[in-house]
Amino acid sequence: MIPAAMGGSQPADYNAGMLRTIPLTSRPSWQEQLADLLTDPLELLALVQLTPAEAGYSMQALQDFPLRVTRAYAGRMQKGNPRDPLLLQVLPLAAELHTLPGYVDDPLAENSANPVPGLLHKYQGRVLLITTQNCAIHCRYCFRRHFPYADNRPSRAGWEQSLDYILGDPSIEEVILSGGDPLAISNSHLDYLLQRLASVPHLKRIRLHTRLPLLLPDRIDQTLLTLLGELPQQVVMVIHANHAQEFDAAVDAACRKLRECGVHMLNQSVLLGGINDNAGALCELSLRLFAAGVLPYYLHMLDKVNGAAHFEVPDTQALALIGTMQTRLPGYLVPKLARELPHERHKLLL
Ligand SMILES: *Cc1c(COP(=O)(O)O)cnc(C)c1O
């Protein structure tokens, strides 16, 4: 989208648009932005110019899983639209209170693949490290919304246990930093962790699963770029955008900088009823990703976590959507439709 201040008739300048409209001196640091998240639903609703009733807001849903989102992301929501695809990802809704059979608190049984606190070893050659329980957003459909993060709290001592585990298993070629969001931790903590991983001889790839390039593009600062650019391993970043509207010029710039320092950029989305469950939105997302230098990777079927049933899209509809995408897009812009099942050795492709 073209920022209004640049005039609708000009082509979008993905390199400079956002920065040009806001004087540099008034921009809070990313640390300040991360400490100043939107957590009050009434403040968010005032920002998007909706009443709680118009939006379907529920205080009880809020108590189940608090609201959390960056102001940068909220700024991309349309005003006056209760069906806005970004708003629907974060606003606690009355619809979450309907429990349905088949929906549980720990749909992936992750607690059973947890050899040491904070580390999941489900798939061959890859381990997933819960670097922090923090996210800069609370996605209402998140399968970790009931995860016992308190037991998986990162600390350097906790990381040591995970590092020992990784060091002791030469079959592990790839470490996935996940969370929570691994970029929600400070550069100095990240530096420590990455340096330790960099010295593991059998490790070939380091992957980060993060939404922060979209939520807080300023997080992609020079220190982080240097840290990632200097790693001896190949670095993969999987961002998580569900809708083209999540992109703006600042997000594009963040993705471009990551690519320039050698990071392979991929995206995973969740297929979400009411948000991206139509071929137009999915095709537009793929094209928008590619414009930012990011390839679509997975389109996940929803995990059946309590509180998310209203986002469900049936398998038949999901397959039809992928079919339509294949007729409209080059093959490399069609994501893999996948479902994660507990106790499987890989994600199941539909
Ligand atoms: C998704 C996932 C991975 C990575 O799977 P890929 O198919 O390589 O993207 C690894 N471990 C866990 C626990 C996962 O959920």
Ligand code: SF4
């Ligand atoms: S960013 Fe990922 S881990 Fe964090 S709430 Fe959203 S889906 Fe869950």
